[in-house]
Amino acid sequence: MALYILLTGLLIACQESKEKSSEEVVVNDDRKYFNPKDEFIQFDTLVTEGTVYKDSISSWKGYQKVKETLEKLKKNTPNDVLNISDELVGNVVLMRDSITVDLLKIKGMRARIHTLYNQSLRLQEMKDIPAITVPEIKKQTQGLFVIFRMINRKITAIYQQVDFENELENDEFFFSKIDSIR
Numbered sequence: 001m002a003l004y005i006l007l008t009g010l011l012i013a014c015q016e017s018k019e020k021s022s023e024e025v026v027v028n029d030d031r032k033y034f035n036p037k038d039e040f041i042q043f044d045t046l047v048t049e050g051t052v053y054k055d056s057i058s059s060w061k062g063y064q065k066v067k068e069t070l071e072k073l074k075k076n077t078p079n080d081v082l083n084i085s086d087e088l089v090g091n092v093v094l095m096r097d098s099i100t101v102d103l104l105k106i107k108g109m110r111a112r113i114h115t116l117y118n119q120s121l122r123l124q125e126m127k128d129i130p131a132i133t134v135p136e137i138k139k140q141t142q143g144l145f146v147i148f149r150m151i152n153r154k155i156t157a158i159y160q161q162v163d164f165e166n167e168l169e170n171d172e173f174f175f176s177k178i179d180s181i182r
Contacts, residue, residue: 092113
């Protein structure tokens with residue numbers, strides 16, 4: 001009789017452990033198809049800096065398109081960011097080739113736009129690397145936002161310098177054109 005109770009208890013205990021292990025397998029199957037590149041991530045967490053002189057660049061189509069594309073990248077999945085990178089590269093090329101304001105056709109501005117172009121190409125190339133990780137995509141995308149802010153700061157600085165020069169000329173201050181931006 002004692003042997004019968006012992007065998008029954010052992011049989012019940014084995015069945016419970018089998019049920020627990022089968023539940024764990026189901027949980028692992030869901031995790032098996034999980035891809036961290038499909039989670040939404042906030043890529044741009046820094047405060048955006050807009051340009052002060054928006055009217056002066058409103059006709060610059062390339063700038064506006066790059067700005068729209070970066071808005072799409074702000075909160076997205078890493079896979080979508082990699083897919084949008086083709087559009088971003090095309091828009092940066094348009095931005096680079098379509099500078100409509102003569103004041104902005106200076107070396108410092110071109111250098112920043114070329115840097116944005118190189119970094120967007122790098123993001124585009126990441127799409128073809130199967131071993132790329134989410135932190136690498138995040139770092140590259142955040143770098144694009146930093147460079148775009150640098151472009152905005154440069155635009156603001158150029159127009160502030162022009163305003164300063166105009167104020168000096170209006171006040172009939174002796175002003176040397178050596179340091180002028182024009």
